[in-house]
Structures are given as C-alpha cells and as structure tokens.
Amino acid sequence: MKAVHSAEEMMTVAAARSLEGRRTCFVGIGLPSLAANLARATCAPGIVLVYESGTIGSKPDRPPLSIGDGSLAATADAVVSSAEIFNYWLQPGRIDTGFLGAAQLDRYANLNTTVIGDYRRPKVRLPGAGGAPEIAASCKETVVVVRHTKRVLVDRLDFTTSVGHGDGPGARERLGLRGAGPVRVITDLGVLEPDPETRELVLVSAHPGTDPDEAAARTGWPLRIAPDLATTAPPTPAELGALRALSS
Amino acid sequence: MAVLAALPEALASAVHDGDSVAMEGFTHLIPHAAAHELIRQGRKDLTLIRMTPDVIYDQLIGAGCAAKLVFSWGGNPGVGSLHRLRDAVEHGWPRDLSIEEHSHAGMVNRYVAGASGLPFAVLRGYAGTDLVDVTDSIAPITCPFTGERLTAVSALNPDVAVIHAQRADRDGNVQLWGIVGAQKEAVLAADRAVATVEEVVDELAPVPGAILLPHWAVDWVCEVPGGAFPSYAAGYTERDNDFYMAWDAVSRDREAFLAWIGANLLGDR
Numbered sequence: 001m002k003a004v005h006s007a008e009e010m011m012t013v014a015a016a017r018s019l020e021g022r023r024t025c026f027v028g029i030g031l032p033s034l035a036a037n038l039a040r041a042t043c044a045p046g047i048v049l050v051y052e053s054g055t056i057g058s059k060p061d062r063p064p065l066s067i068g069d070g071s072l073a074a075t076a077d078a079v080v081s082s083a084e085i086f087n088y089w090l091q092p093g094r095i096d097t098g099f100l101g102a103a104q105l106d107r108y109a110n111l112n113t114t115v116i117g118d119y120r121r122p123k124v125r126l127p128g129a130g131g132a133p134e135i136a137a138s139c140k141e142t143v144v145v146v147r148h149t150k151r152v153l154v155d156r157l158d159f160t161t162s163v164g165h166g167d168g169p170g171a172r173e174r175l176g177l178r179g180a181g182p183v184r185v186i187t188d189l190g191v192l193e194p195d196p197e198t199r200e201l202v203l204v205s206a207h208p209g210t211d212p213d214e215a216a217a218r219t220g221w222p223l224r225i226a227p228d229l230a231t232t233a234p235p236t237p238a239e240l241g242a243l244r245a246l247s248s
Numbered sequence: 249m250a251v252l253a254a255l256p257e258a259l260a261s262a263v264h265d266g267d268s269v270a271m272e273g274f275t276h277l278i279p280h281a282a283a284h285e286l287i288r289q290g291r292k293d294l295t296l297i298r299m300t301p302d303v304i305y306d307q308l309i310g311a312g313c314a315a316k317l318v319f320s321w322g323g324n325p326g327v328g329s330l331h332r333l334r335d336a337v338e339h340g341w342p343r344d345l346s347i348e349e350h351s352h353a354g355m356v357n358r359y360v361a362g363a364s365g366l367p368f369a370v371l372r373g374y375a376g377t378d379l380v381d382v383t384d385s386i387a388p389i390t391c392p393f394t395g396e397r398l399t400a401v402s403a404l405n406p407d408v409a410v411i412h413a414q415r416a417d418r419d420g421n422v423q424l425w426g427i428v429g430a431q432k433e434a435v436l437a438a439d440r441a442v443a444t445v446e447e448v449v450d451e452l453a454p455v456p457g458a459i460l461l462p463h464w465a466v467d468w469v470c471e472v473p474g475g476a477f478p479s480y481a482a483g484y485t486e487r488d489n490d491f492y493m494a495w496d497a498v499s500r501d502r503e504a505f506l507a508w509i510g511a512n513l514l515g516d517r
Contacts, residue, residue: 127330129351
C-alpha cells in the first residue's frame, strides 16, 4: 500500500528518523516536539525526551501545546528546576541530540530567533533565544527543522542567536563549543548536511516528488547539491499512522 | 517574616513605581492574579524580569506598567507572538520599552548568583552569538585554574519577587511542586517576596519533590485560589490552553486589548 502524505508530514517523519539510536533528546516545542514524540512511537521507543521546563523522560500521549503542559511533568521520570536542567543536564554535554527550529538559518546552520531587521528597532521582534544557544552549544549533536523558503534559508542572518558551524571549519573549536553542532537540517523539500570539509550545508536528499532545483531556488545562497543526491524514503504506513494518531 | 495578607495590601506594600519585579513561574504557577492587581494599582516604570514574559507580561507591558524588560524567551508558548511586547519594541506603544536579553541558561544563572550573594555567575554559553554585543550583563571571563574562556553574567537581585504556589501554612511557609522553574532562586535573590497560594492550610503535608520556602524567606503570603489562571497549579487547576490561543487575537489589536483590560481588570462596563 502506498500512503499519500503531505510535505509537512514528510518533514516530521524525516526529523523523527534522525533520533534512531539516540538515547536522549532535548526538545523544543512545536515541530521538534511532534517529531520527537513520533520517534518515541516509531524508531526510538526508549528515547528520553528532555524539555527545557525541567521535565526529564516525558511520555505525553499527544504533543503538548506548551513546554509547560501538565502532561509533560505528570509523565516524567523526574522534574527538576530551571537551574538544574541547564546547568547539570544540558551544559556538561549529557544530551545526545538537540532539536531546534529557527526563523532564519544560514549556510553554516547558524540560527536566528531574535529579530528580523535592526536589533534596536526591529521589523519583526521574534521570541528570542530561550534554551537554543546552549542546546546548540552543548548537545552532542543538533538537528534543525525549518520550512524551506528564501526568507528562512538566508545568505546572512539578521542576528546570530545560536551558533551552528560559525564561519566554517574550526569555528566551533575556536569558540569553545563542545558539541558537534548541526549534523542535519530537515526541510519540507529535503535533507541538508554540512560538508565534512567546508561545513557548508549541502542538499543530500530530496523528498519524494520534490525537485532539487526548487530547493536551490528557495535557498538564499547558491545551494550545493550532492552529486550522489538521494531520494528520502517516503513515510511508511506505520510512520504515517503513528504521526496522524499523535496529531489528531 | 511572612505575614498573611490580602493581595491588594501586600502588593501596595511590596511594589512601588520604578521597582524591578521578577514574577517567575516557568510555564506553570504563573502569578497572573498578582499581575492583574499591579495593573489595577496603576504601577508605572517597572523593570519586569522573567525568563518567559508570556501572557502575564504581555498584559503588563500593554497596560503601560513597564519601562524595561529583562528576559530570555518572549513568545506565547505553542501559539506565536506576544503582540503587546512586539508592539512596544517595534513601535514604542504604549511607551518605549528597553530590553535586556539573555538565554534561559544565562537568566537562570543570574538568579542563582543573586540568590547566592555573588556578583556574577559563570557558564558555558553565548560564545559566537550576537547576544554578547547587545547585552551589557554578559561578559567573557577566563577561568583562573584552567585558562579556559567562559562567560560571566551579572547577578539579578530584583527589588521584589512574586510567585504563585500550591499552598502555605498559617506561619507563611510556602510549598510548591511540579515544574518549579526559577521561583526559589528568584525569591532568594530578591529584596522582598510575595507568594500567592491556592490555599492556606493548617499543616503542610510533605509532597515528593516539593520546594519549601521557609516563612522567614517570604514577606507576604496571599490566599488567591486560581491565582495562576490561565496558567495552572499542578494538583489544583489545569492550564487553559484555549485562553492562550484566544489571547492571540486580543493581543494583536490595541483596541481589543484595551477593551479586554477594561472589561476584565478595571471593571469597565
């Protein structure tokens, strides 16, 4: 049976698959939370989900509206203070994967969630940093989920809120950032990964039915496309069923 | 020493125009009723401190109570923007709002330093971000033992901390549990502290994982059942997600916001 899926569902399934084999995930709210809970229902059944509200090992029936929803605390292995979650659990590098979104992302997967336009008189005041800078700095790896448009994948960030691969090779080491940084960016069109040498994001997989040229056209820098470009495996009926059960 | 008081009297004594006020509660136990009382009392020029400004500060900012905001994430969780916060920053309405912006880790460590009687805290953070350039309370520091470059953030010592908790006893010992955020640190960092509680009881039964703030660390305790609404108090009330979603439309429009404040807080007809 071939399941029909939306671009949004493909993006969430691809994001969930990134957690296969991981033990722990620091989860942002929204799409990352949906993807992390899908992973728990499919490819990573034992994964420990950590939310910045201080809940460790949350097992909600359905993705919460906010990181403070009662279901996250009620289903957690432990609930700790804000100081403890950031200082004891995140900062020392105990968490395998951090899941992040962003309003802007550049070719080195640096992220902006602070402002569009000038900082002092912004065109759009975004929510700000939250836990993202330290998630980006200290998780063993991060995965970023964003919609693929020229407004999001930009040539230059208006503000650097969270550091990915900085200005290229060696940047994270120079800054003292101990995690490996972004290993994958998942969009509704495909999957981008940093080039091992230059650290610049390269389109390595196109989602089924999408055109890599469209991905390039919707990217604010000249997007490199991997010579051996793969096609993302479409969602299986099991993945799609689990996702729809979570979001219903 | 805590005194049991009515909320209007407690806040009139605790919070004055121009004070720095931390109303903490990380997505849980948010002291909304106290914020509404500050709006009713017409407090002005406050420096509002909070990791997640949330709907509570959207209301205080839109009502013109704030001159400055110290924060780390200013959104309506799971919904979108805080439009009153955005209107103040983007257009200076109803007045200019200066901002001092951190990450969550930075903010919570600033409270830890304040509660610990230290001038600053140290963390691994901010390196390579533009936050370093726009926020004066962030500075690089070298570890005297290893030579490692780390980041210092200055202590937060608010004039007043305001929290909501599940319950207190008649001596004013305050007990809270569930997601406990940075309330303990905010109370201990502040010069004065006000706790609203769901109920005052004769005896505080122990609860696993609960925090107890002793009566001599809190100045006023006010019984305000439902005082976190539309946030919640685990074991007592549920988060009203519908309110948070409906707030988007109210907050988006200046007139709708003023009408909401008038009808719900100021008793306009």
